[in-house]
Amino acid sequence: MIVRRLVFDGYRNLAKGEIYPCENVNVIYGKNAQGKTNLLEALWLFSGNRSFRGAKDSEFIGFGKEKADLITEFYSEERVQNAEIIFQKGKKEVKLNGIKQNSVNKLMGKLCIVVFSPEHLSMVKRGPAERRKFIDSAICQIRPNFSDTLSEYNKLLIQRNAILKDLNYHSDLSDIMDIWEERLAVYGASVIRMRINYTERLSDTAEKYHLGISEGKEKLNISYSCGFTDEICSDRESLVNDYIQKLRESRKNDIKDGATSIGPHRDDITLEINGENLRSFGSQGQQRSAVLSMKIAEAELIKQATEQEPIVLLDDVLSELDSRRQKFLLNKIDNRQVFISCCERASADRLEGGKLFYVENGEIMAV
Ligand SMILES: Nc1ncnc2c1ncn2[C@@H]1O[C@H](COP(=O)(O)OP(=O)(O)OP(=O)(O)O)[C@@H](O)[C@H]1O
Ligand SMILES: [Mg+2]
Structure with missing residues (x-):
């Protein structure tokens, strides 16, 4: 284009x-x-x-x-x-x-269009929510149905949190909770797997640009961190089953906190240069270079998906x-x-x- x-x-x-x-x-x-x-x-x-x-x-x-x-x-x-x-x-x-x-x-x-503005540095400097937002909107550009999956997940999450509060007074709601949790696990697992898939591809491409910017000195690595092992995540059915089990196990504590403690709304994207965490140890120039490499990689992944530059x-x-x-x-x-x-x-x-x-x-x- x-x-x-x-x-x-x-x-x-x-x-x-x-x-x-x-x-x-x-x-x-x-x-x-x-x-x-x-x-x-x-x-x-x-x-x-x-x-x-x-x-x-x-x-x-x-x-x-x-x-x-x-x-x-x-x-x-x-x-x-x-x-x-x-x-x-x-x-x-x-x-x-x-x-x-x-x-x-x-x-x-x-x-x-892919844009980098100084505000995007918050992706490194601030908390996980900024990084999830970047990944989610990047996926939406090439997979329009991802935004439906994500909004369905968010609706189900709000439902579970509402039932968590009511469970204190109505223990008979626990059967209904079983059903909500199963649905939540199905959508949550989709979100996690799509994010992992995107993050892996982004990492490979961004690594290449970052090596170029740093004259071969810095290896950028981007990985998805969540409450499930890589092996479990690699198989959809195992992930859904493990997810349901973890939701059940954490229900008691979640009632106390009034919030769901596991799922893609708690996940993070880890950014590292030569194995060191970029947020804690990266210099200003390294942080800027890394976000830039990620943005150019985002453009390249759009090209691969749409065949338009x-x-x-x-x-x-x-x-x-x-x-x-x-x-x-x-x-x-x-x-x-x-x-x-x-x-x-x-x-x-x-x-x-x-x-x-x-x-x-x-x-x-x-x-
Ligand atoms: N609606 C508007 N009408 C007239 N001027 C505006 C309007 N909105 C913003 N401006 C002015 O436009 C000017 C230029 O803004 P801009 O953000 O493009 O600067 P810039 O060249 O990118 O500067 P910097 O190097 O500081 O980033 C600002 O001084 C601002 O006051
Ligand atoms: Mg400006």
């Missing part, structure tokens, strides 16, 4: 204009608060997702403007297509190839990386269209080929 042209009018601080990116690496540089992230965000919205900054639609409209109008021409599914999103106070209009769509969701899958947006990734790591990133992640924002002209100069854009006060100029 390739973005050929992006037009913006009334979008945040961006002055009315357009860009024609190149097919490989595009570097957007400029001082702080000039509009670099705004430009990447405008592109990202064509993925059909909400802003990666968690912004509301009304925030996209430039101060004092009536509306924000975004248009893109892109190459996908072996043809040139176009899309338009117009944000107006309280409403938005979406068009795909000139045809009005009732929701921005209709753009999903048309232009696949997604677009990669890297917001502010070059800071904290030394010149050799920067050079690798700028020049060795070819075969796909990439947009990288940075503040330093010196970083931009490490780009061999590709295209440079300079941003000042919302004006974007091809250099």
